[in-house]
Amino acid sequence: MKSTSFKLLIGFIIGAVTVGGYAIAIPNNVPVVKACIDNKTKALYVSSNGSCPKGRSAVDIGATGANVKSIAQSVSPSVVSIKVTSTLGSGSGSGSIYKSTSSLSYIITNNHVIESAATTGKIEVELNNGDIYVATIVGRNSEYDLAVVSINKSNLPEIPKGDSSSLAIGDVVIAFGSPLGLSGTVTSGIVSALNRPVTTGSTTAESYMDAIQTDAAINPGNSGGPLVDSQGRAVGVNSAIATLGSSFGPSGNIGLGFSIPFNQAVRIADELIATGKSTKPFLGVLFDTTYTGVGARIAMITPGQAADKAGLTVGTILKSIDGFKINDAVSAIVRVRSRVPGDQVVMVIQTPAGESKTLNITLGSAPALP
Template sequence: MDDPWTAALSARQPPPPQGPPVAPMPSMAPPVGPPIAQLQSPNPVVTDPQARSRRPWRLFVVAIAVALVAGLFGGVVGSRLASSPAQPPTRVSLAPASGGNGTALPRADGSIASIARAVSPAVVSISAESSGQGATGTGFVVSPDGYVVTNNHVVEAGLNGTIRVSFPDGSSERATVVGRNPSYDIAVLKVPRTELATVVLGDSAAVVVGDTAVAIGSPLGLEGTVTAGIISALNRPVTTGGEAETSFINAIQTDAPINPGNSGGPLANARGEVIGVNSAIATLGSGAGQEGSIGLGFAIPINQVRRIVTEIIETGQSTTPIMGVGVDNDFQEVGARLRSVVAGGPAERAGLAVGDVVLKVDGRPVADGTAFVVAVRAKAPGDSIILTLKSGSSTRQVELVLGSTTSGP
């Protein structure tokens, strides 16, 4: 039976879509990496193993060819030098490198080095441990008085144990959980410090495909690791987590390498502003020989994170938008068919009925139940949305005001 108002669209996880498994990044004791996420995407192209085995042979042939040519050339030159009179050595004066004395050249604004320099002082490593089990991940400081943002799946292992935050200078503090929202895979920690370096939050709505993307974190416990790439895609429907606590992410996709331990760390733009929280990766699977980064990483847009974090810091809780419906996970056609409608909920008040198929949310096509939930979670409670529905043989549009449910500490 659906729980009125708290059944956020569907408490059941839709069947995993086809494509590479996407996971929250595991962590480093072990590294809490990205959870392997589920997403709608084609199967990855796997390199032909035969082509891979031929490559060393080709390199070997090239190396032999170079050695033979060098030997022949050396013999000819050597014979000529032997018959020529000795020449006095030429004296060369080399100018010192610009800057001299090991001084680094200035980096242009927008360079990877300048982005790393701006963001890294506010990036921290996080370890969570309880009952002999633990995990590690990444976080970033959002206020000078000690509030730290990370993924919910990074801190879960320490909810009944110990969570520690390590700073770039090597010092560390025990942290408390201020609040968390598993639906968005976001958690906020507090450490007893002041005057901390903080990140600058950007505007994820202004991000476009092709923008510079820089990920900073602690993959496999290697603190302060910087990787770079571009924004590969936007609005990727990604789910992570288990049946009990599934996160639905309207993700930013990037090819900046993200690995286990990067979870909860910042994804920054060319201005050094944080535009997302690194949360999940797609892999080829354990049987494919590559379980780390394959250039498919996913981050939670910072505009969603900003709302949730603000609510948690102010109240210790955060809200999640809901419609008061259940989704039919067995529906095989395009769209999301409603399995149930909660009495008195937003959907019923707007005139939705069991059997209606949601085709679009605010003009955004809905491929399946997961895409539907993600599209709604990208909004905020109280937002008005336009649904395009198929009811029987007819299509109609309905305006609906989203309700809310609350996530506690």
């Protein structure tokens, strides 16, 4: 699968104001077809009476591929608005209720939404019913642009959890959040691309996403809100949009939004909730930023880590990882970061002598930056 990495013109999507409201972007007068989806093969079957046999799940299909109205009603109570004020400035974003216990609730959002209040400041979470609670940061991971905050409110409705690895290009997805502070906003679209290497942030705190690309309208303020599938299950965390640059006017939705796969968010959120910290898979290399050829050339190797154990040397060029073509250092980092510590990956490399080799490499583990 060919991949293209994005660095320029990727913008964090943080809003600035909080305004009440509820909106759904959906065509009017759309006929809805009752269907059943096979739980294993994902094949669709028309249902004559709206019921489905064992092993198949009911789904409403219209021009949007999903009943957005019913999904909005069921998912919205699990979506929150987040407002941050600190000495570094103010902003707003979104989040979803990931876990809720008898004493408190944990909310997944983007690190860039709440990082300005990491040392001083105030984070407020507004629930779907308008109630507002002061939030505490549970943990942050700037390298994946994810964070978990908690509020002292029990037994809230948790966001239904989906499997982002089961997504396919063309699948219907629905974005929830508070774009430009307009809480309760819902937009629909499709998965436009998968495994899109995307980087955001500054050179000192870069985030790398193995992104889900969607044309569902995402705007400043949607950051941290969920992207759900046609059954209302979270499959992504909305994080960034492509923009045309300041010379083209204000940035906003142009049909190129990017979400962090929810499976990745779940792993990191669970670690943050358990320990306040999280990990990343570790290859143990630095790439040559001056290299302009196709692939990622190794400039430095950490002794005793995965690359060193596999026999990689300085000057080696990574050509593919798990069948994904490596175009540059960004795509190499994203491919490694998309895995889990301890995973085995298949790498095709070119040695400094020009020889092509295929290696099985077991990734190590390293602490992720907060």
